[in-house]
Amino acid sequence: PVHPLLEKTRRSADLYEEAAHWMPGGITANIKHFHPYPVFMHSASGAWLYDVDGNDYLDYNLCYGALMLGHGHSRVMEAVQKQLEQMGTPIFGTPHRLEVEMAKKLAGLIPGVEAVRFTNSGTEATLFALRLARAWSGKGKVAKFEGHYHGGYDRVLVSVTAEKRRKGMPPKVLPDSLGLPEEIQEQTVVLPFNDWETAEPILDRHHKELGAVILEPVQAGFIPPDPEFLQKLREYTASHGIPLIFDEVKTGFRMGLSGAQGRYGVTPDLTALGKVLGGGFPVGAVGGCREIMELASPVRSGDILGGDQKAKGADVLFHSGTYNGHPTVLAAGLATIGILEEEGVFAEVERTTYKLRRGMEEVLRRADFSVQTVGEGTIFNLIFDDQPVRDAQDLLRSDVALRRRLDHYLLEKGIYLKPVNRFSLSTSHKDAEVAETLTRFEAGVNQLKKG
Numbered sequence: 033p034v035h036p037l038l039e040k041t042r043r044s045a046d047l048y049e050e051a052a053h054w055m056p057g058g059i060t061a062n063i064k065h066f067h068p069y070p071v072f073m074h075s076a077s078g079a080w081l082y083d084v085d086g087n088d089y090l091d092y093n094l095c096y097g098a099l100m101l102g103h104g105h106s107r108v109m110e111a112v113q114k115q116l117e118q119m120g121t122p123i124f125g126t127p128h129r130l131e132v133e134m135a136k137k138l139a140g141l142i143p144g145v146e147a148v149r150f151t152n153s154g155t156e157a158t159l160f161a162l163r164l165a166r167a168w169s170g171k172g173k174v175a176k177f178e179g180h181y182h183g184g185y186d187r188v189l190v191s192v193t194a195e196k197r198r199k200g201m202p203p204k205v206l207p208d209s210l211g212l213p214e215e216i217q218e219q220t221v222v223l224p225f226n227d228w229e230t231a232e233p234i235l236d237r238h239h240k241e242l243g244a245v246i247l248e249p250v251q252a253g254f255i256p257p258d259p260e261f262l263q264k265l266r267e268y269t270a271s272h273g274i275p276l277i278f279d280e281v282k283t284g285f286r287m288g289l290s291g292a293q294g295r296y297g298v299t300p301d302l303t304a305l306g307k308v309l310g311g312g313f314p315v316g317a318v319g320g321c322r323e324i325m326e327l328a329s330p331v332r333s334g335d336i337l338g339g340d341q342k343a344k345g346a347d348v349l350f351h352s353g354t355y356n357g358h359p360t361v362l363a364a365g366l367a368t369i370g371i372l373e374e375e376g377v378f379a380e381v382e383r384t385t386y387k388l389r390r391g392m393e394e395v396l397r398r399a400d401f402s403v404q405t406v407g408e409g410t411i412f413n414l415i416f417d418d419q420p421v422r423d424a425q426d427l428l429r430s431d432v433a434l435r436r437r438l439d440h441y442l443l444e445k446g447i448y449l450k451p452v453n454r455f456s457l458s459t460s461h462k463d464a465e466v467a468e469t470l471t472r473f474e475a476g477v478n479q480l481k482k483g
C-alpha cells in the first residue's frame with residue numbers, strides 16, 4: 033500500500049522528479065531535503081501553508097524562523113507595495129532614507145549596536161563580523177562553539193555537527209562539508225557551549241592567536257545559555273582583547289526586541305543579524321561598537337573620495353554588495369519591527385508558545401513517551417530524552433529515529449516542520465491555531481505509538 037503522505041502529495045512527487053533532474057537533490061538548499069521528497073508549496077497565509085495538491089499545513093518552520101508575523105501580513109505586504117510605487121524601482125543602487133531609518137532603529141533597540149552595515153544574508157553578516165573582528169584585533173584564528181551554525185562558508189563550517197566525546201575533553205575540529213581547505217581546521221578553535229570549566233583552559237591555550245570568538249547566544253535558537261557562562265565569556269574576551277561576536281541571526285527579534293543580548297544582559301562587541309529583520313526578504317546586518325565598525329569606513333583616513341582610491345592598499349576593510357540595504361527588504365523589515373514594537377505583541381507569542389509546549393508534552397506523556405520540550409521565548413524543540421539538554425553532546429543522546437518518524441506523521445497530518453528540528457511561532461499562531469495543532473499532533477503521536 034502507498035503511504036498516506038505519498039498518496040496525498042502526488043503533485044509534489046511529480047514536481048520533485050522534474051526538479052531532481054535540474055537541481056542536485058531537487059532543491060536549492062540542502063536543509064530543504066525531506067525524505068522521500070519535499071512537499072512543494074503553492075501559497076500561504078498567516079500560520080498556514082498550502083501545497084500544490086491542495087493540502088493545508090500549520091507552519092512551524094516559518095522559513096527557518098524568519099517569519100515572525102507569519103505569512104503575508106497585510107502591513108508588510110502594503111509596505112512593500114508602497115516602497116515599489118513611491119520609489120518607482122525595487123532598488124536605486126545608491127544610499128536611501130530607509131537604510132538610515134533601519135540603522136537608527138537597530139541602534140535604538142539592541143544594546144551592542146552603535147553602528148550598522150547591511151548584507152543580504154546571515155551568512156554574509158557573520159562573515160563580515162569575523163573580518164571586522166580580525167581587522168580590529170590583528171589576529172587570525174577564530175573560536176567557535178560545538179554545534180553552532182553561522183552560515184555556509186568555509187571558515188565556520190566546522191563542528192556544527194558534534195561527535196560524542198567524554199565530558200571535560202575539548203571538542204574536536206570536524207569538517208561539516210566536503211571541499212573545505214585543510215587550513216580551515218588549523219585556523220579554528222572549537223569550544224564547548226555552557227561548560228566554562230572545559231572552555232577556559234582551551235581559551236588559555238589559544239588566546240594569543242584568537243582574533244574573534246563567535247557564538248549563538250541561544251544554541252540553534254532553542255538551547256538557552258547559562259547566563260553565568262555568557263558573562264564569563266564576556267569577561268574573558270574583554271580582558272584578553274578578543275572581540276566577542278553574538279550571532280543573533282536566529283535570536284534577533286525573536287528573543288524580544290533587544291535580542292538574546294538584551295534578554296540575558298550580556299553585550300557583545302559585534303552582532304550579526306538576519307531572518308526576522310528582513311520581514312521575509314533576504315537580509316543580514318552587522319552592528320557593533322563604533323570603534324570596530326568604523327574600520328569599514330572609507331573616509332576613516334580622510335579619503336573622502338571613497339574606497340576605490342584605497343582599494344590597492346589593504347588599509348581599508350572591504351565590505352560591499354550589489355544589493356546591500358535593499359529598499360524593498362528594509363521596507364518589509366521596518367514594517368515587521370513596527371508591529372513587534374507594539375505593546376504586548378512579544379508577550380502574546382511567548383504565551384501561545386508555552387501553551388503549545390505544555391499541550392504537546394501532555395499528549396506525549398499520555399502516550400508514554402520519554403520526551404521534553406527545550407526552548408526559549410518563541411522557539412522550542414521536541415527532544416526524545418529525559419535528561420537536561422545544555423549542549424550538542426546532550427542532543428546526541430536523544431532518539432532521533434523516533435523523532436524522524438513522528439515528523440513524518442506530523443507532515444501527513446498537516447504540521448510543517450524542518451525534520452527533527454525546532455518549532456517557531458509567529459503572531460499569526462493564535463489560540464485557535466494552537467488548538468488545531470494539538471488535535472493534529474495527537475493524531476500523529478497516536479500513529480507513532482501504533483508503530
Ligand code: PMP
Pocket residue numbers: 096152153154155156158181182183184248279280281282306307315316
Ligand atoms: N547564523 C545563524 C544562527 C543561523 O540560524 C543562520 C541561518 N539558519 C545563519 C547564520 C545563516 O543565515 P542565512 O541562511 O541567511 O545565510
